Amino acid sequence: MLSAADVRAAAQSRIRLELLANLVRKDLKVKYKNSALGFLWSLANPLLYLVVFDLVFSVFLKNGVPYYAVMFMSGLLVWNFFNLSTLSATGVVVGSANLVRKVRFPRVVLPLASVGFAAVHFVLQMLVFFAFLLVFYRAFIGPQLVLLLPALAVVLVFTVAMALLVSALNVRYRDVEHLLEILLLAWFWLTPIVYPIRVVQEQLVPKHLFAFFMANPMTAVVTSIQRAIYRYPVVIEKGAPVKVLATGGYSFYLKWLGVAAFISVVLLGIGLVVFRHMQADFAEEL
Amino acid sequence: MADAVISARGVGKRFLIHHQRATSLKERFLQTRRSKAEEFWALRDIDLDIHGGETVGLIGANGSGKSTLLKLLAGILEPTVGSVRVRGRVASLLELGAGFNGELTGRENIYLNASILGLTRREINRNFDSIVEFSGLEQFIDNQVKHYSSGQYVRLGFAIAVHVDPDVLLVDEVLAVGDEAFQAKCLAKITEFQERGCTILFVTHAVDLVPRLCSRGLVLDHGRVLHDGDALEAAERLRTLLGTAPDQSGGAAGASSALRITGVRMVDPSARSAHKGEFQVGEPLAVEVDVAVGAEPPPAAAVRVAVTGPADVPMWVMDAEEEHFEPNGNWTVRFFVKELPPIQGIFALAVALREPGGRALDARRFSEALRVIGSGEHGLVDVAWTIERTEEEERAEPSASRRPRAAGDRGRR
Numbered sequence: 001m002l003s004a005a006d007v008r009a010a011a012q013s014r015i016r017l018e019l020l021a022n023l024v025r026k027d028l029k030v031k032y033k034n035s036a037l038g039f040l041w042s043l044a045n046p047l048l049y050l051v052v053f054d055l056v057f058s059v060f061l062k063n064g065v066p067y068y069a070v071m072f073m074s075g076l077l078v079w080n081f082f083n084l085s086t087l088s089a090t091g092v093v094v095g096s097a098n099l100v101r102k103v104r105f106p107r108v109v110l111p112l113a114s115v116g117f118a119a120v121h122f123v124l125q126m127l128v129f130f131a132f133l134l135v136f137y138r139a140f141i142g143p144q145l146v147l148l149l150p151a152l153a154v155v156l157v158f159t160v161a162m163a164l165l166v167s168a169l170n171v172r173y174r175d176v177e178h179l180l181e182i183l184l185l186a187w188f189w190l191t192p193i194v195y196p197i198r199v200v201q202e203q204l205v206p207k208h209l210f211a212f213f214m215a216n217p218m219t220a221v222v223t224s225i226q227r228a229i230y231r232y233p234v235v236i237e238k239g240a241p242v243k244v245l246a247t248g249g250y251s252f253y254l255k256w257l258g259v260a261a262f263i264s265v266v267l268l269g270i271g272l273v274v275f276r277h278m279q280a281d282f283a284e285e286l
Numbered sequence: 287m288a289d290a291v292i293s294a295r296g297v298g299k300r301f302l303i304h305h306q307r308a309t310s311l312k313e314r315f316l317q318t319r320r321s322k323a324e325e326f327w328a329l330r331d332i333d334l335d336i337h338g339g340e341t342v343g344l345i346g347a348n349g350s351g352k353s354t355l356l357k358l359l360a361g362i363l364e365p366t367v368g369s370v371r372v373r374g375r376v377a378s379l380l381e382l383g384a385g386f387n388g389e390l391t392g393r394e395n396i397y398l399n400a401s402i403l404g405l406t407r408r409e410i411n412r413n414f415d416s417i418v419e420f421s422g423l424e425q426f427i428d429n430q431v432k433h434y435s436s437g438q439y440v441r442l443g444f445a446i447a448v449h450v451d452p453d454v455l456l457v458d459e460v461l462a463v464g465d466e467a468f469q470a471k472c473l474a475k476i477t478e479f480q481e482r483g484c485t486i487l488f489v490t491h492a493v494d495l496v497p498r499l500c501s502r503g504l505v506l507d508h509g510r511v512l513h514d515g516d517a518l519e520a521a522e523r524l525r526t527l528l529g530t531a532p533d534q535s536g537g538a539a540g541a542s543s544a545l546r547i548t549g550v551r552m553v554d555p556s557a558r559s560a561h562k563g564e565f566q567v568g569e570p571l572a573v574e575v576d577v578a579v580g581a582e583p584p585p586a587a588a589v590r591v592a593v594t595g596p597a598d599v600p601m602w603v604m605d606a607e608e609e610h611f612e613p614n615g616n617w618t619v620r621f622f623v624k625e626l627p628p629i630q631g632i633f634a635l636a637v638a639l640r641e642p643g644g645r646a647l648d649a650r651r652f653s654e655a656l657r658v659i660g661s662g663e664h665g666l667v668d669v670a671w672t673i674e675r676t677e678e679e680e681r682a683e684p685s686a687s688r689r690p691r692a693a694g695d696r697g698r699r
Contacts, residue, residue, distance in 0.1 A: 008375040008453065012404035013361070022401040030389045059328065099385035104361040105402045132524060280364040283357065 015106050023113035023122060040146075042121050043128060046076055055195060065196055065244055066237045070137060073129055074229040075193035075222040078151075082121035082159050083184055084220060089114035089163035090170045090177045095194070097286040107279045111167035115160055133229070140231050147250070150257050151224035158217045158264035164271030168278040171285050191218045196244045197226070218262035226252045290371075291454060291485045292336040292359055299329040299354055299509075303408035328354040329509045332368070336502075338453075341476075341486040343496035343517055343522050352489045353458055355382065357505065359487065360456050362695055374453025374485075375404060379557035381458075383443030388432030392423055392442055393430050398421040398441070403450050413449045421445035441468065448475050469628035473499070493521045494653055497632055508678065518632075518654070544584040545611065547637050547650050549576040550591075555622055567630060567660040567668060573604070573625040575637055579611045586610050588649055589619045600636075601629060608642055628668030630660035 032038040050069055058068045062147075065071055089111040093100060096110055133140050170176040190213070192200060204210050214220060226245055227233070233245040246252055303324040310358050329351045336342055346352050357363040358370050360378040385402055386395050396417055398411045421442045423434075431439065457476070476499065479486060490496065491632040495504050496517050503520020505527070513523045554562045555572040565571055575589050589606040604621045611617055633656040638649040660668050 006373060008404075008509045009373060012375060016401075016406075018407055019401050022398050025391065026394070026398050029394065030387060033389050096385070098381070099402065101362065102381040103380060103385035103402060103407060122529070173662075 008255065012104060013106055015109055015112070019105070019164070020109050020112055020116060023109060024116040027113065028120060029116040039124065043125060043208065045153045046125060049076060057194065059250060061208050064197065064222035064237075065068050066235045067137065067243060070133070070140060071230045071244060072194065072227055073197065074226045076140040077122060077125050077129060078155055078221060078225055079188060079191065079193055079218065080125070081118050082155060082162075083113045083188070084121065086162045086166055086184065087181060088117065089167040089208075090180055093167050093282060094174070094286065101286055107282060108164070108275060111163040111275075112160065114161050114167070115156075119156075120160075140229060142231055144231055145228050147224050147228035147253060150254070150261075151221050151228065154217065154257055154261045154264055155221040157268055158221070158260065161264055161267035161271040164275045165267070168271075168275040171278065171282055187216075191216060191222050192226075193222055197223050197246050198243045199243065201246055202243075214256045215259060215263070217263050220253070220256035224257055227253050290335040291338045291340075292334065292487065293371050294334040294355075294359070294365075295369050297332040297355075297358065297370055298327060299351075299358060299363065301326045302364040325459055326603060327509055329358070329365075331627050332511060334504075334511070334514075336485060336487065338485055339480075339483045340502055341480055341500045342502045342504055343520065343656075344487060344489045344504045344506065345491075345493055345496055345520060346512075347524075347528060350506040352506055353380075354509075355457050356458050356487065356489055359454075372454055373451065376454045376456060377403065377447050377450040377452035378456040379444070379447050379458065380456070381443075382440045382447065384438065386431050386443065389430060391430055391578050392421075392427040392434070394417075395442070396427075398448055399446050400449070403446065409451075413451075413515075416569065417445045420448070436612045437468070444468075444472065444475075452479075452484060455484050455488075456620040457490075459489055459491065472554075475555045493524055494634070496521050497654065498521055502514050521654070524541050544580040544613075545587055546578045546580075547575060547589075547639060547648050548575065548616070550579045550635055550637055550655060551576075552656055553620075554627060565626055567626055567628050567658060568622075568624050570654075571626055571658050573621040573623070573635070575619045575621070577611060577617045577619060577639065579613055579615050579617065581613055582688045583613050583642055584611050585647070587639045587641055590638045590640055591621055592638075594634045594636055595629070595631060601633060604626070612650075614688045626658055628659050628660065630668065632657050641682060646694065649685035 032041070035041065050073060053072055054069055057063045057072075058065065092110045092114050093107065099105070100107060100110075166176055166180055200213055201210060204213065215237050223246060227250075229246060234243050236240050236242070303326050309505075332355065344352050344355065354363065356378070357380070358365055359372055360376060360380065361370075361372070362378075362380070374683055383399075385399055387398065390398065397410055398416065400413075400417075405413075405447050418424055421438075421444070423438055426434065426438065431442070434442070455476075474542070476486065476488075479595075480499075497520075500517040502515065503513065503517035505523050506513060507527060512527070513520050550573040551561050552563070552565070553572040553574055554565075555570050573591055575591065577589065586608045588608045590603065592603045593601045595601045604623075606619055606621070632654050634651060634653040635655040636649065636651050639647040641647060
């Protein structure tokens with residue numbers, strides 16, 4: 001039997017969406033306070049990347065990928081979501097020390113709010129990206145966009161799992177932060193965002209290493225999103241076919257998304273256990 | 287017991303003291319062989335049942351585990367052994383304004399902070415005006431909190447915390463911050479919570495507060511419960527423990543050896559020299575002050591007795607005339623109060639021997655020397671008041687609603 005008092009007590013330790021929303025709103029407000037352009041700044045980073053990478057890879061290096069900008073942005077935005085979530089989750093518990101030490105509230109909302117903060121940016125950047133596609137590359141919009149749904153679901157679970165892990169571990173081992181920065185840089189280049197997946201599929205020897213390459217959940221997510229937005233695995237340019245994405249139909253993408261989903265769920269389980277175990281000591285460690 | 291609001295069973299809390307704590311993986315790995323952290327039990331074998339509506343004062347020396355216990359009950363720390371259960375919504379005033387964000391305005395911080403403390407948006411909307419009014423920051427509520435003074439910061443934090451509408455209130459020394467007016471406001475709010483049936487546990491170093499506010503006192507010593515029971519006894523136990531019992535303290539700096547105050551007694555004047563601990567409002571009282579005079583002829587001096595209430599505010603002051611005490615003797619100066627004023631409470635006595643110029647030759651303070659009990663009505667002061675009801679024919683003016691409307695004539699005394 002739960003009395004009214006127990007219900008009220010539970011409200012203080014349950015993860016409430018409203019609290020989560022308030023924390024995300026706070027982060028957004030703090031970030032864009034006193035800035036005239038406000039949220040537009042968050043578009044500056046992907047745009048700059050786009051200009052620089054387009055210049056380097058389609059002009060200087062001539063990688064020969066048609067519509068390189070579309071392929072690149074499809075992967076970059078979701079990577080940025082993952083990158084920003086984990087990096088800000090790393091410091092979030094440590095950064096909220098005075099709250100954690102003095103107030104009772106469900107600590108798990110802190111890393112979740114980091115993910116929420118990055119998600120708001122991601123959604124808005126995607127909206128701008130889609131507006132751009134609608135105006136300039138209408139041909140890319142098609143039914144294959146449905147593939148976005150499982151890909152985004154997987155990346156959300158994976159990102160939450162990583163955020164829980166790093167936020168909890170960083171309280172005790174502060175070098176998680178530094179480690180992660182380096183790790184994420186390597187991770188970025190090992191995920192086919194800048195270069196097309198096809199290059200890896202064809203040039204990686206021995207062949208069975210490709211499975212390891214694909215086992216990276218971010219690779220499964222990024223290639224699926226590329227498949228959804230870039231639409232054509234093989235593009236005919238100047239009469240000659242150019243292979244960009246992995247061929248093999250949707251089953252290829254769904255298979256690797258399935259693997260990524262499995263890894264993500266296992267990691268989420270580990271993340272929850274680790275977070276729950278370590279949060280008992282948060283107030284002491286800080 | 288099942289109906290306890292706060293219960294702790296066999297609770298212990300161990301801290302590990304790392305002389306050089308490994309906060310990085312490298313250190314962690316390098317230290318494995320000699321990572322002998324020192325154990326420190328901040329709390330041990332704590333069994334506690336606090337029932338609904340109780341107000342418990344938690345006192346003890348520094349490092350006795352008071353704050354640790356409070357944090358365990360607040361759910362901020364977890365016990366190493368044993369279990370803690372708290373039923374109902376908890377408001378912990380451990381640090382006011384913890385979690386404020388300086389970049390946000392007062393208004394935004396109210397919503398954020400209250401949400402962290404467990405309020406829903408609807409509850410916050412409902413309480414918003416009341417929070418702002420209580421904080422007294424109406425003009426500044428849309429300013430960024432980083433521009434607030436520390437007093438304003440704390441006031442806003444307190445205003446939010448008390449609007450959590452708690453079932454259990456945990457207070458840690460917050461009464462020590464802020465100016466006197468703010469402290470009075472805090473105390474008034476605590477009394478209000480008591481009347482509402484809220485369970486309160488508070489940590490304080492102001493031992494005098496405990497018998498005044500609490501129905502029960504808990505003394506902690508080195509992580510164990512030394513006393514659990516009567517609040518006044520708790521205060522006395524702690525004073526004995528700390529060596530600050532009233533009779534051992536005192537003696538103003540540079541008290542002249544020629545003239546010293548050696549004791550004070552509360553006496554019923556009708557029965558001479560019968561020491562009495564408790565007086566009724568309206569009863570007569572005699573205060574006897576013992577003065578010891580040394581071998582040297584002392585300067586002319588006058589005895590002053592100040593009866594002080596909460597926060598050492600003097601309630602009334604009695605001055606004797608100057609006199610030349612003869613050397614080598616013990617004297618007693620008696621002050622007679624014909625009728626104790628209608629003020630209830632536990633009062634301290636500040637007794638001083640003053641030179642004509644006003645300089646104190648000796649001064650001593652006797653806390654909780656005088657207990658005055660009244661008719662049992664609520665409040666510190668017994669004011670005679672009446673009530674009447676008039677029927678209104680029309681309510682034209684808006685102020686009409688403030689007119690008393692209750693029936694009957696309730697004269698007192």
